[in-house]
Amino acid sequence: MDNVAFYVVNAFTTSPFKGNPAGVVLNADMLDEDTMQHIARELKCSETAFVMESERADIRLRYFSPKKEVELCGHATIATFHTLAEGGFIRKKELLMETAAGVLEIEILGRNVFMEQARPVFRDVDVEKKEVAEALGIEEHELGDLPVEAVSTGLFSLNIHVKTLETVQKMTPDFERVKELCKKTEVGALFVFTFETVCEDCLVHSRCFAPLYGVNEDPVTGTANGALGAYLKKHGLLHHPQYRAEQGFEMGRDGIIIVEAGERIRVGGEARTVMRGRIEL
Known part of the structure; x- marks a missing residue:
């Protein structure tokens, strides 16, 4: 060839x-x-x-x-x-x-x-919120109350809830610390999300940091959004099994994902x- x-x-x-x-x-x-x-x-x-x-x-x-x-x-x-x-x-x-x-x-x-997506797999992780905040370049009190949890619907990502859209938008991760945290928790990426959004018809706003894959920040991530859908369903945070998610705005590469978290996970x-x-x- x-x-x-x-x-x-x-x-x-x-x-x-x-x-x-x-x-x-x-x-x-x-x-x-x-x-x-x-x-x-x-x-x-x-x-x-x-x-x-x-x-x-x-x-x-x-x-x-x-x-x-x-x-x-x-x-x-x-x-x-x-x-x-x-x-x-x-x-x-x-x-x-x-x-x-x-x-x-x-x-x-x-x-x-x-x-x-593949059948969801959930895994608890032994990590302090202070360590997570330091990797993301934010204050610990800016993290939300939901558990930091590793979830896979094909690839493991670490779901991290942040209280406000402003915090998500301003964060400047330390990517060496992000790498170490990914290795420690055995995930491919840190997936940060908030329920405050830019678009009124979206449920969540997120960012995905995956330096282990050679990508410091991924603009719009299908598998991580699928894993987040499984996480939100598990924790009773969905009022409807289908919702819209936004990502990539901080990179100037806005994208919209449709997530279905019913009997199976689809993006x-x-x-x-x-x-x-x-x-x-």
């Missing part, structure tokens, strides 16, 4: 410079792991999805951050199925995808792509293709 076609797609937005950009590479069966890692590093998106044939589902996806392979990625999944539908590569509205986190359902509803949203090209190998 002399060259590889790629797409860059902004997930959770319809705007060209908003949302979370993901790389998408179709027909990736002939690529070895090292080549996929090099392509992900070259594209410099927080994750790049590689589309392959599957014996267990309609397609198989592998995800690579600039540093390593990850089991599941929400925004790269939304980007991938947007690309497949936009290009006429798929006709079905309901599909199965094979990932390292399991075989998950995809549904395309109009312009929105919804992806099923969904729109996407916009912003770049097409080829990488010479």
